[in-house]
Amino acid sequence: MQNRDPAEVPGGYDVAVIGAGVVGCALARAFTLAGAKVVVLEKAVDVLDGASKANSAILHTGFDAPEGSLELACIREGYALYHEVRDRLGLPLVRAGAMVLAWTEEEVAGLPALMEQAMANGVTDIHPVSGAEARALEPELSARVLAGFRVPGEHLVDPWSAAHGYLLQALANGAVLLRQAEVLGGRRSGGEWQLATTAGTVTAGLVINAAGLWGDEVDRRVTGESWFTIKPRKGQFVVYDKTAAALAGHILLPVPTKITKGIVVCRTAFGNLLVGPTAEEQEDREHAAVDRDTLQALMRRGTEILPALAGHEVTAVYAGLRPGTEEKHYRIRADLAPGYICVGGIRSTGLSAALGIAAHVLRLAGRGERPLSDPVWPRMPNISVDGTRDWQCPGHGGILCHCELVTRREVEAALSGPMPAGSLAGLKRRTRVTMGRCQGFYCSAELARLTEGRLTQPMLEPRHD
Structure with a gap:
């Protein structure tokens, strides 16, 4: 069957967004509502087909983000904007709250610094809990838990409805989506970009690279060089049957390390219980395979945290890739003279930060279009357990x-x-x-x-x- 998306709007576009992951969808929404004529270019047959298809589906407060970082600023703004738009777009929110739990004396010693970081990051409603208090809040926790602290603002979301909603609002207000439109190259001439794609040539004044796992390759194809290198990081997950969801009300977080946020145990917006992700470096950007030994290790860790989990069946396993780079922070840079903005290195916090990233990039672009005075607000159908189905x-x-x-x-x-x-x-x-x-x-x-x-x-x- 042929691609059913429209071909090309005569006269070109103000903005071409490359990549229809959650960040690309948020960018399309922001620039469309700002009055720009936007096209989204996605190489796959469907949206959210790269890094955005697999994540933990947690709306983060940014309590443990690097202090003073762009990532923290985008998470905080994205968190606020999600709360602002979710009712009008029909996006779910499960108000779970999180507990960061320490299981060793070394982890207990790290809790004060992490709480100080949270306070410095503006997350001030946290409070410490003893092991006994943690078990009073979560009776199924292992007796081995020593201490922790609660972060009430961490919540659960539907990982896909948000991005679909952002893009649908962009489309409802005039944006165009081209799927099976892989960007092969670019040429700047007469103040505009000519982008060669597998769906034909696309003309745009501003190009925004939000290609995720292929961000550095798109950089090279469009501009001839890249200033960062994608280093894929695989995360494997185990999803337990819906009967297991009653074992944990909170999002159960470990004390993070310098490399990873660690293994999370939490409910999902769909009524299951999730354990994961791992953090495994690999070269392959396209395939995220699961392996038996790692999945069994995840299951063991899950039962160490919630012993009763051993009596519940696994519904599914999956793996996703995160577009890490050689540096930990976001790789966002605007070269406005040639009309090009790169939005790269958006790792595990992309879902929480997407709306904030889009707002940040919109400010970087300094566009002069007139914002839409009465935009259309489509509502997403509810597929979560929260609300009427x-x-x-x-x-x-x-x-x-x-x-x-x-x-x-x-x-x-x-x-x-x-x-x-x-x-x-x-x-x-x-x-x-x-x-x-x-x-x-x-x-x-x-x-x-x-x-x-x-x-x-x-x-x-x-x-x-």
Whole structure:
């Protein structure tokens, strides 16, 4: 099936955003609402197909971000903006709160400095807890917990609805999405960029590189050089059955190290319990494989924290890649003379910081467009356990995926509209179909019939009758 996204708007664009991950979607929204004519270029068949497809889905306060860093500023602004827009866009928020827990005397000794850092970062509502107090708050915690502190503002979100909502608002207000539009090169002439893509030539005044795992390669293709190097970092996760979610109300965080935030145990917005991620350096930017030994180590760590977890079944395992670089901080730089901004090195905090990053880049660009006076605010369908689901509403056409209670109407809606799903993975991120306990064993056949001829990347090979 051919790419169903529109081809090219005559006359070119004010802004071309390269990459439709969560940061690219937030950038498209910010510049569109600021009055710019925006095109989003995505090389995959669907959005959120790179680093943004796999994350912990936590809305961070920035309590442990590097003090005084751009990352902290973007997290704080993004956190505030998410709270500001979420009701109008229909984005879920599970007010869980977090506890940073120490399991060794060495970790206990590190708690005061981490609390001081949180206070310096503006997160002032934290408070210490003893091991006994932690267990009073979370009765299923292991008796081995020694101490910790609570961060009430850390929350759980749907990792995909946010980015979909940002991009849908951009599209509803005039932006254009081009999928299967890999950027092959760029040339600046007459005050505009000519971007060669696999979908044709795109003309834009300002180019913003938000290509995630391929940010340095896009840098080289467009400008001829790159000032940073992507060093992919893999994170593996274990997702437990929904019955395990009752074991933890808080997001359970470890004392972070200089290298990683460590293994997190928390509920998800979809009613499961998650353990992960790992932090594994690798060269491959495209494949994030899971391995048995690492997953078993994650499961052991999970049961060390919550012993009762040993009695619960695993629903799924997955892995994602984070676009780390040779330096820890965000790699954002504006070269406004040639009209180019690079937004690179956005690692595990990208979901929390996305709206803040977009606001920061908008200020860097100093655009002179007139903001939209009455923008359209589309509402995202709720696929989280927080709030009314479609199966509870009349006329849904029947439940297609019984594990995740996904209706036929939800699938039909995800296959249509301004940003229809282009693949089964994209359909999963929009609806949760096939992501439950049976992993699609019972519903895949019916889903394949329903989606036949409607996905750019079909579930089944074409029949030759």
